[in-house]
Amino acid sequence: MASLPETPTDAELITRVLLRDDRRAFGELVARHQTAVRGLLRRLTGGDLAQADDLAQETFLRAYRGLRGYRGGAKFSSWLYRIACNVFFSRDRGSRDALPEPPALEAGSAGLALPDLVLERHDLEKALALLKPRERAALVLTYANELTHEEAAVVLDCPVGTLKTHVARAKEKLRRQLEEVP
Structure with missing residues (x-):
């Protein structure tokens, strides 16, 4: 009985892209990670699907062009998230006065379940x-x-300390804002 071929790891796919310019391998990386990248960008852009798709496309273009810069120290998905955040922040710099709408939290999605805050979706x-x-x-x-x-x-x-500060400040701002909700 023939065994099924093993699914290549991200590292194996990256190697194929770098050594042979294997675009199918990169396509598999995109297919593997696009949902998570688009989900992150959708939350950051306030549920703007068109903008999230545009930013995701830019993210994967930058990833392809900069793949030699991936050192493997972090998970590939984390490296992609970093590119996605940079793409989002660079877009945001051009419109500092206009904050994006809040992230849309869909039923059944991995929304923002903050353990010490009980929140109504609209208020959040x-x-x-x-x-x-x-x-x-x-x-x-x-x-x-x-x-x-x-x-x-x-x-x-x-x-890490700065990240923890961002999280703590954000949670405190959410808490204060939600305390004002009748």
Whole structure:
């Protein structure tokens, strides 16, 4: 009985792309990670699917062009999240006055379940709109994408202490905002 071929690891696919310019291998990496990258960007852009798709496309283009820069020290998905956040922040720099709408939290999705805050969806969306983009990113990465503080700090290219500060400030802002909700 013939055995099924093993699914190649991310590292094996990356090697094929780098050594043979294997675009199918890169396509498999995209297929493997696009849902998570688009989900992150959708939350950061306030549920704007078109903008999230545009940013995801830019993320994967940058990843392809910069694949030689991936050192393997972090998970490939974390490296992609870092590119996605940089793409989002660079877009956001052009529109600092206009904060993006709050992330849309869909039923059944991995929303932002903050353990010490019991939140109504609508109230949470309004409160998230008041967060700075890096605070929102810190919350999304640690709660919705379930990264450790260390992983999220790598993604956001900041010290772990700074990441923890972003998370703590964001949670406190959410708490204050939600206390005002009747």
